[in-house]
Amino acid sequence: MKKTILCISATIIVLFLTTCKDFLEIEPLDRVSGAQLFSDVAGVKTVLATIYNKMPMEDFNFEPRVGYNFHMDGGGANSDGGWSISGQTDHAVINSHGGTQPGVPVTGYWDYSGIRQVNQFFATLAALDNIEEADRKRLESEGHFVRAYMYLALARRYGGVPLIKEVQKMSTTDDNSDLYVPRSTEKETWDFVLNECDLAIANLPETTRAADGALRATKWAAYALKSRAALHAASVAKYWNSAPLTGEAVDAKLVGGMTIADANNYYLQCIEASKAIIDNSGKQLYKPNPATAAEAAKNFQTIFEDPSAADVEVIFKKCYIDGSSTSQQGHCTDLWFLPQQTKIGSLYMVGRFGVTLDLVDLFEDYTDDGSGMSAPLKTRADGVEDDFTASPATFDVSKPYIYYDNQYDIFADKDARLHGSVIVPGSVFKNTQMNMQGGLITTTGSTLMFTTSSAQGLDGKTYYAYGSNSPAGYSAFGNLGKEDENYSITGFCLKKFLQEAKTVSSNYWSSTQPWIDFRLAEIYLNYAEAAIESGQGDASLAKTYLNALRKRAGHTDEIQATLDNILKERQVELAFEGHRYWDLVRRREYHTVFNATSRKILIPVLDLRQNPPKYLFIRAYTYFDVDRGGRTFNPISYYLSIPGIATNNLIQNPGY
Numbered sequence: 001m002k003k004t005i006l007c008i009s010a011t012i013i014v015l016f017l018t019t020c021k022d023f024l025e026i027e028p029l030d031r032v033s034g035a036q037l038f039s040d041v042a043g044v045k046t047v048l049a050t051i052y053n054k055m056p057m058e059d060f061n062f063e064p065r066v067g068y069n070f071h072m073d074g075g076g077a078n079s080d081g082g083w084s085i086s087g088q089t090d091h092a093v094i095n096s097h098g099g100t101q102p103g104v105p106v107t108g109y110w111d112y113s114g115i116r117q118v119n120q121f122f123a124t125l126a127a128l129d130n131i132e133e134a135d136r137k138r139l140e141s142e143g144h145f146v147r148a149y150m151y152l153a154l155a156r157r158y159g160g161v162p163l164i165k166e167v168q169k170m171s172t173t174d175d176n177s178d179l180y181v182p183r184s185t186e187k188e189t190w191d192f193v194l195n196e197c198d199l200a201i202a203n204l205p206e207t208t209r210a211a212d213g214a215l216r217a218t219k220w221a222a223y224a225l226k227s228r229a230a231l232h233a234a235s236v237a238k239y240w241n242s243a244p245l246t247g248e249a250v251d252a253k254l255v256g257g258m259t260i261a262d263a264n265n266y267y268l269q270c271i272e273a274s275k276a277i278i279d280n281s282g283k284q285l286y287k288p289n290p291a292t293a294a295e296a297a298k299n300f301q302t303i304f305e306d307p308s309a310a311d312v313e314v315i316f317k318k319c320y321i322d323g324s325s326t327s328q329q330g331h332c333t334d335l336w337f338l339p340q341q342t343k344i345g346s347l348y349m350v351g352r353f354g355v356t357l358d359l360v361d362l363f364e365d366y367t368d369d370g371s372g373m374s375a376p377l378k379t380r381a382d383g384v385e386d387d388f389t390a391s392p393a394t395f396d397v398s399k400p401y402i403y404y405d406n407q408y409d410i411f412a413d414k415d416a417r418l419h420g421s422v423i424v425p426g427s428v429f430k431n432t433q434m435n436m437q438g439g440l441i442t443t444t445g446s447t448l449m450f451t452t453s454s455a456q457g458l459d460g461k462t463y464y465a466y467g468s469n470s471p472a473g474y475s476a477f478g479n480l481g482k483e484d485e486n487y488s489i490t491g492f493c494l495k496k497f498l499q500e501a502k503t504v505s506s507n508y509w510s511s512t513q514p515w516i517d518f519r520l521a522e523i524y525l526n527y528a529e530a531a532i533e534s535g536q537g538d539a540s541l542a543k544t545y546l547n548a549l550r551k552r553a554g555h556t557d558e559i560q561a562t563l564d565n566i567l568k569e570r571q572v573e574l575a576f577e578g579h580r581y582w583d584l585v586r587r588r589e590y591h592t593v594f595n596a597t598s599r600k601i602l603i604p605v606l607d608l609r610q611n612p613p614k615y616l617f618i619r620a621y622t623y624f625d626v627d628r629g630g631r632t633f634n635p636i637s638y639y640l641s642i643p644g645i646a647t648n649n650l651i652q653n654p655g656y
Helices: 041-052 112-127 133-158 186-203 219-242 260-280 293-305 333-337 416-421 520-534 539-552 563-574 579-586 623-627
Strands: 002-009 015-019 092-094 314-319 353-355 439-441 447-449 454-456 462-464 515-519 600-607 614-621
Touching: 041 112, 041 133, 112 133, 133 186, 133 219, 133 579, 186 219, 186 260, 219 260, 219 314, 219 515, 219 520, 219 579, 260 520, 293 416, 293 515, 293 539, 416 563, 447 600, 515 520, 520 539, 520 563, 539 563, 563 579, 614 623
Parallel strands: 439 600
Antiparallel strands: 002 015, 002 314, 092 353, 314 515, 439 447, 454 462, 600 614
């Protein structure tokens, strides 16, 4: 037996539960007396912990190739825990176990056993006569919240699915035909998700108390779930024709079949849910008025490194305890993603998260001229910044590169959120200057790239291609081409979420920083997108919310709330938080972003022809993407294959 902490809340409250090995499981509710389970506080906590942990949250332990809350005892390639869903997008390359595969959709989710457990929860509550009505209503709303979360995961992957709203009884026919539930239409499925959110909103409290003994959903968490779900549904309805499909499922409207009127209805629901939070929840942006860009960067980093400090903005989160000695109850984010130069002891898996240049180039500088334009890094004196090489080992040294005294200066004036989210070359992390050098230009003009070789400069000193003669002295491009290598292959590392101020253990599952599932910044951006896309809501408020986020990042101007500005802001504000993958899916942009596409990287190179040597920066394509001929997303993957159709008699999605 062991102690487990469930920590999901808008506030920091900790619930201790006694459970058995593996996951928070109890005996099925149809085998245990409802009166027994609900006869005391401990029983209620046990049931709540079980159904909350059935929520398909794409947190630190989500494995895009395998599934939710993925842990496995023993060794093997699949025993490593979660890897970021960002690796399935243009924001990052996850350099491990095939994690460099955008175009491959995330794993399916078909947990009808979990849905049955929630349905049994409802049935048990309905049969109880020893519970206060207010308590019953709150518990019912929590069940609707969890069930909405489950069906959202299903709808985003499959479109219309079977809507099972109560516990199914034993079959009365030999072929079990009376248990078959056909797929509902995609529209009916989205309507069900949103109605579940409304039922959750109805009787959830606005705040939770430590005296309640549980970290439980609030009314604002349910509104946030509705805001997210409604925006997804609206986008699918509006942009279906950007990647139309054909087949039996389409004809039956199990996928697609929604209209612009449906889209506008969903946009309006997103607007109303978002506004309810903004106006009534008391939530506000964490430290919205920084004095300097450096202060803004630190504030932004703090939100994710220590969300307890930023609870004023956090609407819903999941917490962890150190699982290094309690069978995998924390997560491994620090271990997998710390830069090589700051790795702990003999830990063999680090630096596996490479942030792409595609994302870094999106961030603004502090020109603040009211345009809100991205500010691509300046690498060339002729202003050509769309020249990328697929063969950086033999790049053209004669091009008019801009020279920099060090690796950091090229980033000096970039948006604070870049510095709060990404470890850039030359920056300081854990009191260590990050060296991302990838090569040298010798005094004769030849190149030494991705090698441990060295050369002498005009000053008579010896310089190394990686900027150090020790593997522990650099954090990028080591042994480039090896898929499971402990160096960034993009020239950037992750900072968001990593615990810079804490000495991190080298034990698996020892990371404990919470996963923020909903925060106010997302709600601002949901409102803004829905208002501008639909012409509903208040466009001036969309502008206000958009610029509040930029002001929190240290900007002093105001930009217009155009769709392009909102979508760019969504990328830089919410990077690595699990949104980009689903944004590409819901807006039907994935197949255009990834069409024989190679993600981009930046390579600092020291030029020994200069005295003293100076840095130039090479724009290049990611090795693995080039090696595979680019990455392509097949439009049929906007909907995943329905599992088990040989036995469940469901209509399959197009293309499978």
